[in-house]
Amino acid sequence: MENSTAYSSSIMSNENPSTENQPLLSFIFTTIASILLLHQIWILTQKFKKQQTKAAPSVITPPHVRTFIPHIGSALELRTKTILDFIRGHAAALNSPIFTATIMGKKCVFLADSRMVPMVFSSRNDALDSDALQIHVLSNVLGYKHQDAVDILDRTLPISHRHYNTHILARPALQIMIPQVQNYVNKDLNEATADCLSLSQHKHKHSASQSESESGCWKEHGLYDMVQKHIFVASTAALMSPTIAKREYISVYRDLDDGFPYAFANMPRRFMPKFVAAVDKLMELTGAKEVTEQGSNFMKIRHELGLSNDALHRSSGGFLWASVGNSIPAIFWVLYYILSDTTTGAYKAIQDEVDRIYESLPPTEDGNDRIFGLQHLDEMVQLGSVFQEACRLQFGGFAVRDVTKDFIYEPKIGKNKSQSKSQSKSCPKYLIEKGTRVMGYAGVLHYDDAVFSNATDFQFDRFVPKDDDKKKKEKESKKFYDRNGKVLTTPVMAFGGGSHLCPGRKFIAYENKAYVALLLRRFELRLVEKEVSMGIPGPKMIGQGTGMNNPDREVFIEMRPRVF
Numbered sequence: 001m002e003n004s005t006a007y008s009s010s011i012m013s014n015e016n017p018s019t020e021n022q023p024l025l026s027f028i029f030t031t032i033a034s035i036l037l038l039h040q041i042w043i044l045t046q047k048f049k050k051q052q053t054k055a056a057p058s059v060i061t062p063p064h065v066r067t068f069i070p071h072i073g074s075a076l077e078l079r080t081k082t083i084l085d086f087i088r089g090h091a092a093a094l095n096s097p098i099f100t101a102t103i104m105g106k107k108c109v110f111l112a113d114s115r116m117v118p119m120v121f122s123s124r125n126d127a128l129d130s131d132a133l134q135i136h137v138l139s140n141v142l143g144y145k146h147q148d149a150v151d152i153l154d155r156t157l158p159i160s161h162r163h164y165n166t167h168i169l170a171r172p173a174l175q176i177m178i179p180q181v182q183n184y185v186n187k188d189l190n191e192a193t194a195d196c197l198s199l200s201q202h203k204h205k206h207s208a209s210q211s212e213s214e215s216g217c218w219k220e221h222g223l224y225d226m227v228q229k230h231i232f233v234a235s236t237a238a239l240m241s242p243t244i245a246k247r248e249y250i251s252v253y254r255d256l257d258d259g260f261p262y263a264f265a266n267m268p269r270r271f272m273p274k275f276v277a278a279v280d281k282l283m284e285l286t287g288a289k290e291v292t293e294q295g296s297n298f299m300k301i302r303h304e305l306g307l308s309n310d311a312l313h314r315s316s317g318g319f320l321w322a323s324v325g326n327s328i329p330a331i332f333w334v335l336y337y338i339l340s341d342t343t344t345g346a347y348k349a350i351q352d353e354v355d356r357i358y359e360s361l362p363p364t365e366d367g368n369d370r371i372f373g374l375q376h377l378d379e380m381v382q383l384g385s386v387f388q389e390a391c392r393l394q395f396g397g398f399a400v401r402d403v404t405k406d407f408i409y410e411p412k413i414g415k416n417k418s419q420s421k422s423q424s425k426s427c428p429k430y431l432i433e434k435g436t437r438v439m440g441y442a443g444v445l446h447y448d449d450a451v452f453s454n455a456t457d458f459q460f461d462r463f464v465p466k467d468d469d470k471k472k473k474e475k476e477s478k479k480f481y482d483r484n485g486k487v488l489t490t491p492v493m494a495f496g497g498g499s500h501l502c503p504g505r506k507f508i509a510y511e512n513k514a515y516v517a518l519l520l521r522r523f524e525l526r527l528v529e530k531e532v533s534m535g536i537p538g539p540k541m542i543g544q545g546t547g548m549n550n551p552d553r554e555v556f557i558e559m560r561p562r563v564f
Contacts (some may be wrong), residue, residue, distance in 0.1 A: 060431065065090050065102075083544050119411075121493075173298075186369045186518065241291040253320070333548070334390045335557075353380055353382050358370060369522075377513045387509060397545060409429065442492075465478050
């Protein structure tokens with residue numbers, strides 16, 4: 001009985017054996033369910049992020065080039081390599097089409113994709129300021145008082161634009177200035193002809209041939225030096241005043257040009273005595289009363305700006321430097337490329353074009369050299385193409401904008417023309433930070449093989465329209481397309497873009513045609529023998545980024561008068 005009772009008690013006590021373990025099991029089941037739920041949430045979150053990435057690329061900060069030199073940063077690197085090599089090299093190393101680098105204490109944004117470069121010229125982005133850098137140049141380089149520099153941009157800019165449009169850009173103004181350029185060039189070429197004939201007569205006494213005596217023997221010249229002498233005088237006379245169009249002032253321009261990069265980089269002026277003296281001398285020259293009285297129409301109305309005498313004279317000096325500082329190297333490169341092109345017949349094709357147009361000109365009443373009118377220069381499409389091509393290959397200037405507030409930059413980059421839809425990649429958005437400086441380098445576009453076939457090669461007829469209709473040739477330009485297949489309105493950005501076009505762009509284009517045409521009409525030219533094997537000069541490193549590249553060495557040519 002006892003045993004039976006004990007057994008019954010045992011049965012009663014174990015009637016629900018899971019009651020003790022129920023809380024533990026409940027915890028385990030709840031934990032597993034929670035883990036499964038979290039896993040499902042994670043999976044859904046990842047899918048959502050992928051969809052968001054496809055729909056709206058993430059915003060990232062451009063990677064930065066690391067250096068160990070405070071303040072100077074990557075500036076020294078730009079003394080040893082070209083700007084294009086610098087941009088492409090770091091873009092590849094950082095695997096980003098946009099990156100930043102410190103240049104003389106400033107964090108600069110570099111663009112390595114040719115489709116991004118036009119962003120710098122956009123007038124619709126109110127975060128990009130072009131005035132700050134101009135004020136820096138006016139104050140630190142030309143020595144303006146800060147308030148005068150601000151006034152020029154804030155108060156006098158509309159008046160300046162009107163002056164440029166009327167007296168520099170307009171065709172009636174060009175019809176006055178370009179013949180003046182040719183008159184001065186012809187004087188210099190008459191002098192060169194006399195030198196050749198004099199040398200020939202001297203050598204004829206020592207068994208020179210009769211034909212050589214008649215044409216003059218070959219005389220050697222430094223190409224850059226010759227162009228500089230001729231163009232400094234001709235440009236200064238036409239744009240400013242004959243009173244300062246003298247060879248003796250070329251050394252003043254050279255000292256200013258050599259010191260410009262150092263002054264721009266904030267080097268103390270006490271360490272640049274030649275540069276300071278050059279600025280002061282230009283002020284003295286352009287401030288003389290006779291410069292205005294005998295000057296161009298442009299110079300005669302400069303007083304309308306309402307600037308102080310100091311600011312007005314500095315402005316005129318800066319205008320002179322900016323004018324010849326680009327035209328001299330541009331014409332040098334045009335002539336160098338024509339003379340060094342031994343495979344496509346550039347020299348003969350352009351000389352034939354010049355001869356054909358020159359011989360159609362009516363003879364002058366006084367028997368002096370004929371002058372090309374603008375309509376005749378417009379017909380020189382092959383020479384115009386060489387000018388465009390030389391600018392494409394040798395323009396080394398930056399378009400610079402300071403960033404006044406943070407903004408998100410979303411590049412308009414679709415698939416390349418050569419890519420399928422599956423191969424193209426979405427481009428992220430970039431945070432461009434306040435206080436940085438955007439550096440748009442035209443060479444990124446100019447050397448893009450997707451835009452210009454064999455972009456590193458000189459092709460003298462690259463910009464010649466294919467249409468044979470003469471009227472269309474004069475009015476239309478050959479079309480070029482960016483990597484997205486969009487027509488480039490300004491394929492060569494040597495003179496800016498958008499609303500930031502150089503006011504002297506038409507003058508320099510006509511001046512180039514006039515000078516080279518007169519030179520090729522009147523002389524035979526060739527590179528000296530040693531130049532043929534030396535290869536193309538490189539850019540002068542210290543002046544990179546300011547405009548047309550100056551060559552890092554002189555190029556020597558020979559010339560003699562042509563016999564007709």
